[in-house]
Amino acid sequence: MKAAPFEYFRASSLDEAVEALGTPDARVLAGGQSLVPLLNLRQARPSLVVDINRVDELSFLREENGRLEIGALTRHRFAETSAVVRSEVPLLAEALGYVGHVAIRNRGTIGGSLAHADPAAELPAVMVALDAGFTVHGPDGERIVAARDFFLGPHRTALAPGELLTRISVPPHRGGWAVEELSRRSRDLALVAVFVTVTMSGDVCESARIAVAGAGPTPIRPLTAEKSLAGGPLTDDAIALAAELVATETDPPGDLHAPAGYRREMAAVLTRRAITRAKESA
Template identity: 45%
Template sequence: MKPPPFTYSVPTTVADAVALLVEHAEEEPRVLAGGQSLVPLMNFRLAQPGHLVDLRRVTGLDTLRLDGDHLVVGAMVRQATAERSPEVALAAPLLAEALGHVAHPPVRHSGTVVGSIAHADPAAELPAVALALDAEMTVVGPQGERRIPAGEFFLGPFTTALAPEEILTEVRLPRFPGGHAFVEFARTHGNFAVVGVAALVAVEDGRVSRAAVAASGVAPTPVRLAAAEEALVGMTGDDTAVEAAVDAATAGLDPAGDVHASAATRTDIARVCLREGIGRALRRAEDRR
């Protein structure tokens, strides 16, 4: 398997990288970060960019830092780096837990957090994490910098709000004070998940004060399950409340069936993942009080 011919640039600044995307616009250029998704697609000729802009030497993109109440993840921060980071464990433990489900260690040592989010695979873990955390995407293009809320970023399978000449330079993840959980079902560990669930719950005075639940593998994009969140807020978080949230979340789901699972099976798996994810997040929220 070999990709079709392409040209290749290695800029050292974001401005130069954007300029290269504009210069090679007619060649359908693509940005290369970790390459763990793009390169296999090119080898199978499912993606055929005429020019690659490699971000590995762009200064400042490998930064992982705390900025007030946000964890800021640069475009070249490797998944393995984030998985082991004390800053991530403190400010975004949901991300750290989800990263343990992403493929296998060799992949995580090359793949990037931001690259996975930009790839927008509807079955991937990290887009669902970004959605649950209300992340902001910092994007740079010819007109300068803009920020896109995660809820507006994912438009379809492998499709985002990024313009062709724009680069996703960082993802900003707000802290969530409370419990977290990431649960998924895959046929074997490291394989593409059939369903994944990201859950966040805060508890005050014995009742749920805030909840955020997102799922992957049940729609053409990761989805925020607002009905589950509404069912949880104000409740004590007992088994009855969890089951009501699971019912509310799955009532509106209409996943597509495929070779991995029928629509009905995928919905059943989503119920199991939701029950475990919400329950674990609640237990952790109680433990942190």
């Protein structure tokens, strides 16, 4: 199929982009990883497509005030291969390698994946696990939204009409971490994926963060499971209990790819593996 008719505007500054996005039913074009297929299938019928690829102020990756700052227009592959990302937030670098194939990662953008808010996608979940903050720019200025509050449902975010995600701020994490993902084929969207970080003091787990993709309408943060790990050693029994709690805190969909019960069971299995690996890497 071909896209339904729409107007096209190429913005050259952030202010131009925000002004254009005030048009009813306007959509943002960055890498086109998600929008272009939706246009071709006529699942998206915008009145206006706002191309932000020449808004250079949205393309950056740097350390600033002890955090990793990423412009929304930064390409997946650039961040994946960045020495700064691999050093300061290795979990993010690892997660980016699961996003599609290299050709997709060369074009797709960090901000685009987050704004698309696919509940099975890796980046929304890893940003929740890392406690990232998102800067949003709109007609009324800037505001900051925590990653855990940004995703409201499948393909729904806290972005108001006319707002644009501009920056992702990620705190460094040098403790233990791990990614475990299950998909039908390599680089397919995850049936379930689990992202874990742990901070250890000797044999004691000071804190743990877990995020699960593909197990609910948004990335799932199983707080009960996290609390069960904090303050004690990561024994096999403690890890098994946390995995069971993750299964109870998820609400996976059932579809032609996998039934809900299977996804829930795999969430527990992958959590157990991920916590074990995170402990070993701490």
